[in-house]
Amino acid sequence: MKKKVVLLDGNSIAYRAFFALPLLNNDKGIHTNAIYGFTMMLMRILEEEKPTHMLVAFDAGKTTFRHKTFSEYKGGRQKTPPELSEQFPFIRELLDAFHIKRYELENYEADDIIGTLAKEADSENVEVKVISGDRDLLQLVSETTKVSITRKGITEVEEYTPEALFEKYSLTAKQIIDMKGLMGDTSDNIPGVPGVGEKTAIKLLKEFETVENLYENLEGVSGKKLKEKLEANKEQALMSKELATINTTAPIAVHLHDIAYNGYEPADVVPIFQNLGFNSLLDKLDVKQEEQEPTALDELSFERAEEFNSDVLRTDSALIVEVQEDNYHGAAIQGFGIVNDTGCYFVPAELALKSEEFKAWLADENIAKSTFDAKRAIVALKWKGIELRGIDFDLLVAAYLLDPSDTDKDFRSVAKMKGAHTVQSDEEVYGKGAKRAVPAEEVLGDHIARKASVLYNVKQSFIEELKRNEQYELFTELELPLSRVLADMEYTGVKVDTGRLRGMGNELSAKLGHIEKDIHELAGEGFNINSPKQLGTVLFEKLNLPAMKKTKTGYSTSADVLEKLVDHHEIVEKILLYRQLGKLYSTYIEGLLKVVHENTSKIHTRFNQVLTQTGRLSSTEPNLQNIPIRLEEGRKIRQAFIPSEEGWVIFSADYSQIELRVLAHIARDQGLIDAFRHDMDIHTKTAMDVFDVANDEVTSNMRRQAKAVNFGIVYGISDYGLSQNLGITRKAAAEFIQKYLESFPGVKEYMDAIIQEAKQQGYVTTLLNRRRYIPEITSRNFNLRSFAERTAMNTPIQGSAADIIKKAMIVMFDRLQEEKVQARLLLQVHDELIFEVPKEEVEKMEKLVPEVMEHAIELMVPLKVDYSYGPTWYDAK
Incomplete structure (x- = not known):
């Protein structure tokens, strides 16, 4: 087979991807735009180029051998944004999954690695494709080496052969170095000759060919001023050419035979794409949909319930309501599984849904039932006109609280958390895609009964772990009752x-x-x-x-x-x-x-409670x-x-600056606390402190900047992120953040303390003891560790705010029933609750809603709620 070598400039492509695409985050909060763009280009290269040999070269550090020649080489470059830095480890991980060799060498740049390998391939007359966003690499163009430069971000490339290069610049590849020597390169801080740009450099080289020849024949240069500039900067021009020259004899430890590429296994890439949330790229992988071999299962003894006696309908039962549709509103119910101390039962749907005894058992608040995904079960049954009450345990919610980072929350994966391997995946039983179908009753009954059996057996183990984590109250007092509230909101609809x-x-x-x-x-x-x-x-x-x-x-x-x-x-x-x-x-x-x-x-939107x-x-x-x-x-x-009824209005109530109030409470910063206790405008207060001005001297722009840093601090914003938000330099943004932390020392103390706490415990908690595990907090990788530190600072604030509004929803739902009003809770949007209310109940709701929301939890600062109402949601804002 004819060899084809592809060499990628990893840093250049990653930078291009980062700045070409908007900042993207996955569900874990990791920025992914550079990874996504890099991966798109990588997959296109593999498809179009079909390389037999491949390597991605990275810069090893800030200092190279060129700094000995010119200490200011690449000086003045801004620090890499942390939003980009944190993505490099994932890019390297992806390359490993694609089985692509990557390499970096201390004291050398990626260009030198690429140049050395390209020269080796050239000597063997092997075809090479170099891909970068940096035109410096055009000096490598030869009869065997093509160089593709990314255009418009990373979506297009411009390919250069010797002919194409000459057509574009009227220069040979070697003369690209001379051009750089004369015109310099601001991106690398190569000085060149001041006042000589690309056009002048090309004109001179067409006449004199090289920088050295130009200076040997300087008297032949037309134009007095140009000649003077060249004469005054001879040493600088020669040095610039030296700096721009790629070292094609770098002491690299990889050679062509080391970078042979035999393709990749899509299965190796799938978990990384899933973790990063690259669903569109998953579809492009050629993953063979092989028939899954059935999981080896122990035999399970269960009964098909023909009648509903006291053995089947008992308290303390595990109940599975099997609904296979993603959108469970009005979806078919496949059947029910029940396990209690008398045995294991499968109840066919057509039998259960006609039985008044069974429906009464489901609706009895005093009969305790455990389930998996209570919200789904409640809503699915509501569409059949059946109530489900008495749920005292939800396996899905319990698993979420114990490990919120695990997004794979199907029944089998949750059961495996406690070593239960006696149930198949739904995909194995129902099939996938076009082959998806409800199996024969014998298979269906076994599957549903097994789920109920596992649920019954692992329940206590989950409860014990929740108690050990001091999260049982969070489970029973917040998340479990919330599922009932969300189910009612979903079914009610808007x-x-x-x-x-x-x-x-x-x-x-x-x-x-x-x-x-x-x-x-x-x-x-x-x-x-x-x-x-x-x-x-x-x-x-x-x-x-x-x-x-x-x-x-x-x-x-x-x-x-x-x-x-x-x-x-x-x-x-x-x-x-x-x-x-x-x-x-x-x-x-x-x-x-x-x-x-x-x-x-x-x-009828579906609220994601465990995401x-x-x-x-x-x-x-x-x-x-x-x-x-x-x-x-x-x-x-x-x-x-x-509103769904005549004579009603939409009523909206939202928390005012809840996250900043939570920050004041958690950080115990006296300046923030005093501001909120005296009902000051917090952004004006911040501007006064940071800019050291009086209240009446705060301009609208000052307040705007203060607002950006207030909310930015909550999310662990970097100087790069703040500079982008405000359109100011990173230096000014860094100074702004520093002044803020000096003005509110309690916030700085909180940030330092929470990072230490995360390092010691491996997790942080909210005010109601919700945990978020942050294993990267002790990573040796600076970028991963920095991301983890920002996560540690933000989670207690954002998570506590989320807990507060959840608590308000539960209390509000109960109070509406206690007060015997007709008003209904419809939606939750960030810090806002939306109701539909009869006009005659508006006055009552104006008192009830703020009372409940402002006292959902007691903080060192008051919670404040703003409300309004009108004939539409628009008018209620």
Whole structure:
């Protein structure tokens, strides 16, 4: 087989990916945009190039042999953002999973590793492809070595052969080094000759070929000023050429035979993609869907319940309500499993759902039942007109509290936490995809009965561990009753005015058409606005706008780039608006209309209770917590959410700055505590302290910056993150953070103390004792450890805020019943609770809701709730 070597510049590609893609996080809070972009390029290279040999080279450190020549080499470069640094270990882990060799060498750069291997391949007449975002590597172009430079982030590459290189620059590969010697390179702090740019350098080299020859024939240079510049900077030019020269004889310990590539096993990559949340990339893996061999199981003795006697319907029973659909609203129930001290039973669905005795047993509050995923069971039965009460244990919720980082929460994986291996996965029993089907009753009954049997046997073990962790009260007093509240909210649903939603869609569609027409007129031509390539050509070539984030051979049209160009041309603002409105239309108009239930005209979202490590709730199908409200058109979508009955209103109540109040309490910072106790505007107070000004001297910009750092501190923000939020330099952002910590010393003490606590215990806790395990806190890897430290600082704050609103929901739900009001709790969105309320009960709710929410838990500072109401959710804000 003909050899083909692919050499990647790892640092360059990772940097390009990081700055080309918006900051992305997975469900564990790890930034993933660089990993994602890097992986996309990697998979495309493997598919298109089909290398027989492959290596990814990384820089080993900040100091190289070039620093001996010029100590300021690469000086002035900003520190790598921690949001990028934390991603490098995962990139290396991915390369290992893909079975791709990676290499770095102390005192040398990735370029030198690539150059040395390329020369070795060249000497053997082996085809080489070098891929980087750095044009320095163009000096390696030869008859056997092609160099591809990434354009527009990482989505496109420009390939250079000797012919293509000459066509572009009128230079040979070797002359690229001379060009760098003359023009320098600001990114590497190579000085070159001041005042000599790319065009002048190329012109000189076309005439004199090399820097050395140029200086030997300096009298032949036309132009007095240019000649003077060259003469004054001879040593600097020669040094710059030396700095720009790739070392192709580096003492590397890898050679071509060491980097042979034989492909990868998709199964090795799958767990990493799953951990990182790369679901779209999972679909691209060629994973063979092999028939799973049935799990070897011990024989289980169970009865098919024909009648409901006192043996079957007992208290202290394990109950499985088998519902296989992801969306369990109105879904079919496959059957029931019951285990108690008399035996193990399978109850067919058609038999159970017709039995009044069975339904009465399910609804009896005084008969204790254990289950798995109580919320799912309650909602599924409610759609059948059946109540499920008396649940005193939920295996799914218990497992979540014990290990919130484990996102694999199917029954079998949860059972394995306590060594129970006597149950198959649902996939093994029901099949997958097109082959999914309900099996014969004998197989179905065995599977459901086994689940009930495992549940019955592991219950006590889970309870004991919750007690050892001092989490049993969190389980029984918060999460278990919350599942009942969430089930009621899901089943109740929220009414949607589909006519109004369609009307908004028509308005948006028309507005998009007008904006598109305006953009085309401003551009002077028609083009596809959604095409970055066409858009870049229009903006940066035809309209000559400054390429704020231009790659070396292309343009970026990302939102952050366009936002910086708003003042340069009116077309930019219209493009940004076009994108925002387009997303609103597709995601929130068409998307919401798809999930309105045909029988109820309501949206029945599903709340995720066992997903996030902080304890926050999320929702799905649809995600009602992410309806954008920055644009008025986005806020207006809330107009479609209305009361389900005439003469009712939507009532909204939300906590004011709950996370900052929790921070004040946990950090015991007197400045924050006093501010909240005196009901001061906390952002104004922060601005006063940080800028050392009086209240009336705080400007709107000061308050804006203070607000950004207030909320940033809660999330462990870095100087890079704050600089991006405020549009200021990283140095200014770092100074701002430092001044904040000096102004609120209790916060600094808390941060230091919580990191030490996490290192000693391996976890941090919320005020109600929710745990988050942080094993990376003691990692030797600086980047992983830094991420873990930010997580340790943030989790007690965010998690405690989540616990507080959960507690408020439970108390609120009970109080609504005690007060015998008709008002209903509909939604929870971040720090906000949304109700539908009869107009005659509004006055009562104005007192009841703040009373409950503000006293859900007692802190050293008061909790504050703002409320409003109106005919729609929009009017209630």
